[in-house]
Amino acid sequence: MKFTINRPAFIKYLSDVQRAISSRTTIPVLTGIKMVADKTGLMLSGSDSDISIEIFIPANDDINDLEILEEGGIVLPARIFNDIVRKMSDEKITIDVGENFQTNITSANASFKINSINVDNYPNFPMIDSNEVITLPTNLFKQVIQHTVIATSTQESRPILTGVNITIENNTLKAVATDSHRLSQRIIPITTPDNLRENSYKVIIPGKSLVELSRIVEDQDTIDMMVTENQVLFKAENLYFYSRLLEGYYPDTNRLIPTSSSTTLVMNAADLLQATDRASLLSHEGKNNVVKLSISADKVELSGNSPEIGTVEEELQYQEATGDPLVISFNPDYLKDALRTFGHQDVSVSFTAPIRPFTVVPLDDNTEIEQAFIQLITPVRTY
Secondary structure, X not given: OEEEEEHHHHHHHHHHHHOOOOOOXXXXXXXXXXXXXXXXXXXXXXXXXXXXXXXXXXXXXXXXXXXXXXXXXXXXXXXXXXXXHHHOOOOEEEEEEOHHHEEEEEEOOEEEEEEOEOHHHOOOOOOOOOOOOEEEEHHHHHHHHHHHHHHOOOOOOOHHHHEEEEEEEOOEEEEEEEOOOEEEEEEEEOOOOHHHOOOOEEEEEEHHHHHHHHHHOOOOOEEEEEEOOOEEEEEEOOEEEEEEOOOOOOXXXXXXXXXXXXXXXXXXXXXXXXXHHHHHHHHOOOOOOOEEEEEOOOOEEEEEEEOOOEEEEEEOOOOEEEEOOEEEXXXXXXXXXXXXXXXXXXXXXXXXXXXXXXXXXXOOOOOOOOOOEEEEEOOOOOO
């Protein structure tokens, strides 16, 4: 195999594929990046068994300046290969695989020769039926990911909660994540093909996979999703992103979302975020990471108390506070994560009781879908 390519463009492709490569894998060949060249272009592949990424670089694209001089394939050690390509100086780079899997990397006057692995030793990626394709609006789906992955669990003791539960039915996509202390739910309208309209899909995709997907996918109009028993494939232009699915039953989250409230606070999300951030300065220093929200007839106050450090109190500038007086304590980090997903929108925060979960929703959701965007937070008992 031998090819030349524009080095800056090649660096971008290598970086994207390397997102799927882990140095901690128990399978040595998976620490490498697979490259296969034919007359149509160059395919780069990386995998850590959980995530697999393939990027195709077409030979007829002027930006890549790719010229295939000899067809073939090789697996190169990903980390060192990436470092070499980054530190070369010329605009163009040449990769040439010689005898005994020795690979020459040359650019300008610099030349490296590194040991490689036979491409036949690299495991095959799963076959996914492309007859059942669900097309998603890319930017909206990336937004769904950003709004929900914040609530996935980082504890491997309950692996199912490290994923986002995605349900597709009746021309909607519903994404829910919870770590049992908080919950994020986002529902968006999508167009389901006629041949899939009778079917419903329920998959649990690891949060880490979705984070990497949102980072790598470009701002194309749509992205295709295909599902098998234990894998999901997201396909965009020249990009194939595979992820394993989590197996098991996701908890029924519908029953967790309150249907009524006794107290409601309306204010700007960014203002509430900044106030919560200030209140958490002391709570982070203390043993208990808790802040308190007090709502009465004439004022709304956020406070924090750290016996080791001191206290903080701030009267909030709100638009509306209705219902029963309330004092509730919660983890400020959960509320900050939730509020960031709303940007500078006005939000409605609804409470049912001091020991019951409360919800944050956009004041104007601009959709006819019920509960289209909800952040739910469980309070902390304080005595």
